[in-house]
Amino acid sequence: MHLDELTTPALLIDHAALERNLDTMAAAWPGLRLRPHVKAHKSTELARSQAAHGHRAFTAATVREVAGMAAAGLGDDLLLANEVVDLSGLTPVVESGARVTVAVDSDVIARAAAAAGIGEVLVDVNVGLPRCGCPPEDAGRLADLCRSLGLSVRGVMGYEGHLMSVTDPAERAPQTDECMDRLRIAHGLVGGDVISGGGTGTWRTNHYVTELQAGSYPLMDTAYVGLTDVPFEQSLTILATVISVSPGGWLVADAGLKALSLDHGNPSIVGAQVLYCSDEHVVFVMDDGVPTPAVGDRIRVLPSHVDPTCALHESFHVVDDAGAVLDEWPIDLRGW
Amino acid sequence: MHLDELTTPALLIDHAALERNLDTMAAAWPGLRLRPHVKAHKSTELARSQAAHGHRAFTAATVREVAGMAAAGLGDDLLLANEVVDLSGLTPVVESGARVTVAVDSDVIARAAAAAGIGEVLVDVNVGLPRCGCPPEDAGRLADLCRSLGLSVRGVMGYEGHLMSVTDPAERAPQTDECMDRLRIAHGLVGGDVISGGGTGTWRTNHYVTELQAGSYPLMDTAYVGLTDVPFEQSLTILATVISVSPGGWLVADAGLKALSLDHGNPSIVGAQVLYCSDEHVVFVMDDGVPTPAVGDRIRVLPSHVDPTCALHESFHVVDDAGAVLDEWPIDLRGW
Numbered sequence: 319m320h321l322d323e324l325t326t327p328a329l330l331i332d333h334a335a336l337e338r339n340l341d342t343m344a345a346a347w348p349g350l351r352l353r354p355h356v357k358a359h360k361s362t363e364l365a366r367s368q369a370a371h372g373h374r375a376f377t378a379a380t381v382r383e384v385a386g387m388a389a390a391g392l393g394d395d396l397l398l399a400n401e402v403v404d405l406s407g408l409t410p411v412v413e414s415g416a417r418v419t420v421a422v423d424s425d426v427i428a429r430a431a432a433a434a435g436i437g438e439v440l441v442d443v444n445v446g447l448p449r450c451g452c453p454p455e456d457a458g459r460l461a462d463l464c465r466s467l468g469l470s471v472r473g474v475m476g477y478e479g480h481l482m483s484v485t486d487p488a489e490r491a492p493q494t495d496e497c498m499d500r501l502r503i504a505h506g507l508v509g510g511d512v513i514s515g516g517g518t519g520t521w522r523t524n525h526y527v528t529e530l531q532a533g534s535y536p537l538m539d540t541a542y543v544g545l546t547d548v549p550f551e552q553s554l555t556i557l558a559t560v561i562s563v564s565p566g567g568w569l570v571a572d573a574g575l576k577a578l579s580l581d582h583g584n585p586s587i588v589g590a591q592v593l594y595c596s597d598e599h600v601v602f603v604m605d606d607g608v609p610t611p612a613v614g615d616r617i618r619v620l621p622s623h624v625d626p627t628c629a630l631h632e633s634f635h636v637v638d639d640a641g642a643v644l645d646e647w648p649i650d651l652r653g654w
Numbered sequence: 655m656h657l658d659e660l661t662t663p664a665l666l667i668d669h670a671a672l673e674r675n676l677d678t679m680a681a682a683w684p685g686l687r688l689r690p691h692v693k694a695h696k697s698t699e700l701a702r703s704q705a706a707h708g709h710r711a712f713t714a715a716t717v718r719e720v721a722g723m724a725a726a727g728l729g730d731d732l733l734l735a736n737e738v739v740d741l742s743g744l745t746p747v748v749e750s751g752a753r754v755t756v757a758v759d760s761d762v763i764a765r766a767a768a769a770a771g772i773g774e775v776l777v778d779v780n781v782g783l784p785r786c787g788c789p790p791e792d793a794g795r796l797a798d799l800c801r802s803l804g805l806s807v808r809g810v811m812g813y814e815g816h817l818m819s820v821t822d823p824a825e826r827a828p829q830t831d832e833c834m835d836r837l838r839i840a841h842g843l844v845g846g847d848v849i850s851g852g853g854t855g856t857w858r859t860n861h862y863v864t865e866l867q868a869g870s871y872p873l874m875d876t877a878y879v880g881l882t883d884v885p886f887e888q889s890l891t892i893l894a895t896v897i898s899v900s901p902g903g904w905l906v907a908d909a910g911l912k913a914l915s916l917d918h919g920n921p922s923i924v925g926a927q928v929l930y931c932s933d934e935h936v937v938f939v940m941d942d943g944v945p946t947p948a949v950g951d952r953i954r955v956l957p958s959h960v961d962p963t964c965a966l967h968e969s970f971h972v973v974d975d976a977g978a979v980l981d982e983w984p985i986d987l988r989g990w
Contacts, residue, residue, distance in 0.1 A: 325743075325990050401906070402897065403949065403950045423898055424899070424949050427897075448900070448929070448937060449932065449935055449937055450897065450898040450906055559740070561737040561786065564780065568784050570786055575917050576965040576988075593784070597961045597962060598715045598716065601784060613737075613760050614762050629966060652912075653967075
């Protein structure tokens with residue numbers, strides 16, 4: 319099948335660009351040094367490509383992601399790097415033989431992990447992003463509580479998510495160090511072999527973690543454009559059809575709010591300026607000198623944020639440079 | 655089942671509030687005077703509730719919505735109120751006996767409708783929103799082209815979507831009239847019994863259309879709050895669990911960008927201020943004097959925009975005032 323035969327809007331993955339991204343990351347963070355985050359793509363087939371590049375431990379954000387990865391045979395070492403109060407859905411996953419570790423930042427979550435029969439935890443530490451994670455100075459107490467509940471404490475995690483968008487590496491590097499100083503304090507109180515954290519945006523500036531939780535690097539998005547030390551390519555695009563061309567000068571294509579997320583701003587179209595998106599539409603004007611497409615022509619829309627965009631679709635269509643559709647990968651880890 | 659047993663995040667519909675909304679609208683726009691838009695909720699079960707209130711004609715935005723409504727036995731009179739270039743998916747729907755009408759704003763779409771064996775069209779007219787729709791003065795030519803292709807032209811449609819957010823009815827009313835003046839010109843050139851348009855925001859200010867295409871009124875969202883002449887209640891909320899409470903003063907619940915859309919701004923939480931959302935998280939601070947929930951407590955999050963929020967979920971959970979889950983309605987019209 320050629321991509322021209324796909325119903326639009328459709329998520330496309332440029333297979334060659336994906337492979338280059340996977341190669342680049344695997345060279346810098348090989349094997350278990352990388353714990354790819356599946357929340358970005360929610361696809362066991364894409365995770366299988368990451369496993370083929372040597373990574374057998376994965377990060378997840380939901381119970382369904384952990385359960386789906388285990389069911390797909392990718393359960394060697396799964397980290398639920400998020401606080402979940404009801405962990406009962408993981409009991410059968412653990413019983414099936416998958417290795418499951420969960421993040422813990424409070425007594426409630428620690429007790430939930432023990433009650434669900436989960437054997438291993440990481441203490442989740444707040445390293446500067448105002449979100450989850452205990453204060454570094456509380457990490458030792460929490461680790462002791464976990465041990466008293468029969469949980470094995472593998473170490474610590476801390477995510478410097480607020481630094482992913484700091485464009486200048488010369489600023490981002492010392493800020494990453496400051497965050498990791500907080501994680502270092504916690505690790506000193508907790509112990510364990512695992513220091514997990516970081517992301518695609520700090521793949522070059524985080525020198526402390528034992529494993530990087532990068533999620534965006536296979537697909538990428540326009541929010542990461544401008545990070546000069548983050549060379550991964552935008553392998554993900556949305557194929558859209560021009561459905562209306564106005565004499566007023568604007569055009570409309572069929573990739574709107576149900577096909578992409580605006581939380582990081584409007585999507586981009588090469589050779590055009592996006593005016594706005596509505597439920598089923600992206601409205602844009604062509605740049606000067608760029609030929610205007612006709613109704614029925616197909617264009618590519620670049621999402622500004624991969625993760626919630628993927629969550630809106632049923633599958634990826636993997637295409638080659640000639641536009642042949644090589645494969646369809648279900649986005650099978652959606653939902654909760 | 656009680657809603658406390660649901661996995662979060664979960665979409666809840668307050669059944670009594672939904673019924674009040676349906677009653678209020680059906681009293682003002684009874685029977686075929688209303689053509690409810692299913693793009694807002696994408697659920698054939700919710701559409702069935704609308705049908706039970708007397709509305710047997712529906713509006714849709716995608717081929718899948720039209721096909722799904724027909725398959726659910728709700729195919730008396732389905733309008734695809736959006737330009738779609740590849741209409742071949744509707745051929746079997748028409749052959750199955752459903753009545754399907756499609757919007758047409760260009761020659762290409764007219765020919766696509768004829769090629770797909772669709773018998774009836776409305777000429778889609780631009781009434782001021784810079785999106786789809788032909789200029790009013792081109793509507794007659796386009797209708798003639800449609801007729802020459804063997805299509806029956808039922809009339810015109812025009813959507814004044816840019817007025818839905820004009821808060822003051824005293825401003826919105828004359829602006830609606832201006833838009834409808836454009837539709838009136840087009841209708842004079844096209845003819846036909848159907849003049850379709852309007853939405854929840856103009857349910858009181860649009861006095862011209864023969865049928866109102868309202869979609870948001872059953873569920874509503876915070877984007878409509880402040881329209882004093884739009885009394886529909888927010889029957890849709892997102893049930894979320896508090897997963898982390900920071901000594902820094904902020905709280906985190908598990909309804910993020912994959913559970914709600916930010917295109918109309920942050921969601922709301924009663925008694926709190928939302929700071930931001932990330933993929934799996936909403937981060938907020940409590941208002942002064944409001945008790946701080948604990949980890950594990952459940953809260954309600956009010957989405958700012960219903961349509962793309964529903965498109966992220968698999969189902970609605972219909973609940974009564976006591977929190978009993980009365981039913982689960984699949985959001986079965988998602989995708990394309």
